[in-house]
Amino acid sequence: MITxxxxxxxxxxxxxxxxxxKDYLSELDQAIGDGDxxxxxxxxxxxxxxxxxxxxxxxxxxxxxxxxxxxxxxxxGASGPLYGSAFIGMAKIAAGDETDPAELVRAxxxxxxxxxKAKPGDKTMVDVWLPVAEALKSGKLTVDTIxxxxxxxxxxxxxxxxxxxxxxxxxxxxxPGSVSSGYLFETMLEGGLL
Ligand code: ADP
Ligand code: MG
Numbered sequence: 001m002i003t004x005x006x007x008x009x010x011x012x013x014x015x016x017x018x019x020x021x022k023d024y025l026s027e028l029d030q031a032i033g034d035g036d037x038x039x040x041x042x043x044x045x046x047x048x049x050x051x052x053x054x055x056x057x058x059x060x061x062x063x064x065x066x067x068x069x070x071x072x073x074x075x076x077g078a079s080g081p082l083y084g085s086a087f088i089g090m091a092k093i094a095a096g097d098e099t100d101p102a103e104l105v106r107a108x109x110x111x112x113x114x115x116x117k118a119k120p121g122d123k124t125m126v127d128v129w130l131p132v133a134e135a136l137k138s139g140k141l142t143v144d145t146i147x148x149x150x151x152x153x154x155x156x157x158x159x160x161x162x163x164x165x166x167x168x169x170x171x172x173x174x175x176p177g178s179v180s181s182g183y184l185f186e187t188m189l190e191g192g193l194l
Contacts, residue, residue, distance in 0.1 A: 010191030015045035032163040037176040044075030064091035102136035123156035125177035
């Protein structure tokens, strides 16, 4: 069950995971983008952690909305508005007493697609969000499923975002936003939300 406590735990774990892998995320972005994904994400994640701690939240929706605002205003780049939209989408669906994790992630994925217009196979974070939503729906999200989705972006040719300027040269590299999204879902498992 998703609660205020485990949502905050999840997002703190996510923030720490991003901070620990900041250089790696930027290295990935160096290969097919402009090399800022790690610094972008670390800035947003740190702001989110600060906004979430030391405050009392009554609902999961409030937690997700607060996270959305930090991510939206602090990440920057293409991924700021996309993560921001994802969290706003998740906050909207988390209105009731009990939120289904599959619906939560599905709502996040839809918001990302609404904002960025990427389809499955375009080598974006959508290629992690959608399979994770599917796995949750069938009740079997594992670290392996998440890793497979992240790895699936390697042979893809980028059709959206900065990496798409490289055309065929984007093939053979992991998509940085998919790797950071992978951390989001690994820490969701660790946070005990499922
Ligand atoms: P920028 O590309 O502006 O430098 P970042 O480096 O922070 O921003 O983020 C790049 C990531 O954003 C990509 O790896 C990809 O996963 C994601 N991304 C870019 N464009 C889109 C899009 N249209 N839809 C979904 N995700 C996208
Ligand atoms: Mg970048």
